[in-house]
Amino acid sequence: MAAAVTPDPYAVQLRGVSLRLGQDAVLRGVDLDLARGEAVTLLGANGAGKTTLLRVLAGALGVSRGDGRVFGFALSDRRSLREHTHLMAFDGAGLYPDLTCRENLAFTLRMYGLSGDVDGALARVDLTRAADRRARFLSAGMRKRLALARALLAGRPLTLVDEPFANLDDDGRAVALDVLRDLHGRGVTLVVAAHEPELARAVAARALRLQGGALTEAP
Numbered sequence: 068m069a070a071a072v073t074p075d076p077y078a079v080q081l082r083g084v085s086l087r088l089g090q091d092a093v094l095r096g097v098d099l100d101l102a103r104g105e106a107v108t109l110l111g112a113n114g115a116g117k118t119t120l121l122r123v124l125a126g127a128l129g130v131s132r133g134d135g136r137v138f139g140f141a142l143s144d145r146r147s148l149r150e151h152t153h154l155m156a157f158d159g160a161g162l163y164p165d166l167t168c169r170e171n172l173a174f175t176l177r178m179y180g181l182s183g184d185v186d187g188a189l190a191r192v193d194l195t196r197a198a199d200r201r202a203r204f205l206s207a208g209m210r211k212r213l214a215l216a217r218a219l220l221a222g223r224p225l226t227l228v229d230e231p232f233a234n235l236d237d238d239g240r241a242v243a244l245d246v247l248r249d250l251h252g253r254g255v256t257l258v259v260a261a262h263e264p265e266l267a268r269a270v271a272a273r274a275l276r277l278q279g280g281a282l283t284e285a286p
């Protein structure tokens with residue numbers, strides 16, 4: 068009889084992950100267990116290493132020491148990590164400045180091998196009137212909205228969101244919450260790095276703090 072296969076219940080497991088960037092030991096023994104479908108808020112001062120940790124989980128950065136898995140894939144298998152994650156970067160990286168909003172989203176779908184409702188996503192983030200504007204001519208808040216629409220369409224099983232509320236007005240913050248709740252409701256595992264704990268925790272009640280390169284549960 069074949070042995071029963073137990074699916075890995077974890078989206079993320081990190082053990083003693085350390086990373087040095089230049090002179091800085093940015094991550095120093097990070098341990099993390101995230102269940103599939105869990106949403107977590109990532110807190111920490113400027114320069115604490117939040118973006119760095121998101122980039123490790125997204126397969127964009129290798130680690131110096133330690134071990135970990137993302138959906139069962141080793142951290143060193145960065146290609147598999149990239150295929151199962153979406154990183155919504157703070158600075159809008161991933162958006163193509165010379166493509167229009169609509170073209171950017173259509174391109175994301177093509178790149179990820181998906182079909183989806185581009186105009187619906189633009190409407191969700193209130194960018195319909197800017198659909199044919201090139202990304203380079205968007206305001207910072209509009210770029211953030213476009214990045215949220217991109218994350219929504221991508222719907223990758225692990226979505227890593229860097230400062231989703233920065234540069235947004237009150238309506239925009241509501242849009243960001245709506246998008247994050249939608250992703251979470253679809254079973255997407257979320258890590259939300261934010262400086263607005265009260266907002267982030269409305270989606271991701273469990274909060275972790277990155278301090279001195281290590282993660283601890285935040286009360």
Ligand SMILES: Nc1ncnc2c1ncn2[C@@H]1O[C@H](COP(=O)(O)OP(=O)(O)OP(=O)(O)O)[C@@H](O)[C@H]1O
Nearest residue numbers: 088089091093111112113114115116117118119120
């Ligand atoms: N490519 C790099 N080379 C050298 N040092 C880097 C590099 N990227 C980041 N760092 C350093 O790593 C540390 C952590 O940066 P990171 O961007 O991860 O912090 P953060 O917690 O996201 O900060 P913020 O809240 O300001 O966005 C900082 O000291 C930063 O200067």
